[in-house]
Amino acid sequence: MSNLERDPAEVTECSNGQATATAGLAELVEIIEPREVPLGGPRAMTVRRTLPSKARTMIGAWCFLDHYGPERVAATGGMHVPPHPHTGLQTVSWLFEGEIEHRDSVGSHALVRPGELNLMTAGRGISHSEVSTPGTDVLHGAQLWVALPDDARHRLPSFESHVSKRVRLGDADVQLFLGRLGAIEAEALTFSALVAAQIDLPPHASVELPVEATHEHGVLVDAGTVSILNREVRPHELAYVAPGCTTLTVTAGDAPARVLLIGGEPLGEQILMWWNFVGRSHDEVVAYRAAWQAEAIGDGAPPAALDDLFVATLPGTTHDHEGGPLPAPALPTVRLKPRP
Structure with missing residues (x-):
């Protein structure tokens, strides 16, 4: 959930020109700068994490966002992420350019392509x-995670792939790939109210997006520069927009712009996220790590309650990988604490 409280009743419309609000527009927007992270090790492809x-x-329930490329595979070596575990979340793979092969322990084998959600x-x-x-x-895209609410996080794992819903909103080309927009x-399965869409705009064009007033939103700029609520958002920055808007206007600058819109209702639960696990307590994450390592x-031996948690469904499905599975890092020396 959010760590800044906003009253949704304060704003009924959020556009660059006007808003029925007592608070200034700038107070509704927060710019998050990316930090560079090597994906899988110091010699691996670099991603921008916001x-x-x-x-x-x-x-909302979005808890992780990596943005990468465009990068020439011949120069960087591309993406080579060995088998690794996840709990308590959904991974959302979205590409602007390139192709990625996905394999998992429930037997899925799929290709991630532009315009298609994995x-x-x-x-x-x-x-x-x-x-x-x-x-x-050329490899260019985003990897996102959605934290599952407590009543869904222990369900059996699954995988699905869908072509995005493509529509025109004014001058904008919109590809909705998760949740609802207006x-x-x-089509994809969700467990909380969410939205995720790619939006492409020509120079100086604007789009008015219908959004839920009780939701918080993020706008990641992939290309160009955009204006949101009188704030300029530059390439690779993530603009957080507090709850309160029923419409959100995005305006492109002098160049064509491409952004990702994400959002949703605040999760309302504390999560504990460490490495690739989303849980609720230190002991739970320790047990997930022990199960993966075993x-x-x-x-070692996995906890009895978590035996065959990650890899035993279809042995070898994900493990035909040079170098084998990715070991978990060492746990910190202090107890892990949930995120607010």
Whole structure:
């Protein structure tokens, strides 16, 4: 959930020109700067991470956002993420350019392509690998995580792939790939109220997006510069917009702009996120780590309650990977604390 409280009744419309609000427009927007993180090690592809950050850990149920590329695979080596585990979340894979091969422990084998959502629901536990395909010249996209609410986080894992819902809103080309935007609804399975869409704008064009007043939103700029509530948002920055808007206007600058819109109702639950696990307590995450180390790495014995959590459904499905599964890092010396 959010760490800044806003009263949704204060604002009924959020556009660049006007808003019926007592508070200034600037107070509704917070700019989150990306930080660079090597994906899988110091020699791996570099990603730009905006969630979680020191300023904000979640936007609705969205708890993780990596943005990468465009990068020439010949120069960077592309994406080679060995089998690794997840719990308590959904992974959302979205590409602007390139192709990625996905394999997971429930037997899924799929290709991530531009305009198509790959959604993996980890539930009680899953493992998967991600590798850019040999024919990919340029890799460019985003990887996001959605925290599952408590009543859904222990469900059996699953995987699905869907073509986005593509519509025109004024001058904007909108691809909705998760949740609902106005009257349009994507096909993918969700467990809380969410939205995720790619929006492309020509220079100086604007789009008025219908959004839920009780939801918080984020706008990640992939290309160009945009204006949101009189705030300029530059490439790779994430603009957080507090609850209160029924419409949200995004205006492109001098160049064509491409953004990702994410949002949703605040989760209303504390989560504990460490490495690739989303749980609720220190002891729970410790048990997830022990299960992964035992099953995938052969280090120790898994807790009895978590035996066969990640990899035993279809042995070998994700593990035909050079170098084998990714070991979990060492736990910190202090107890992990849930995020607000």
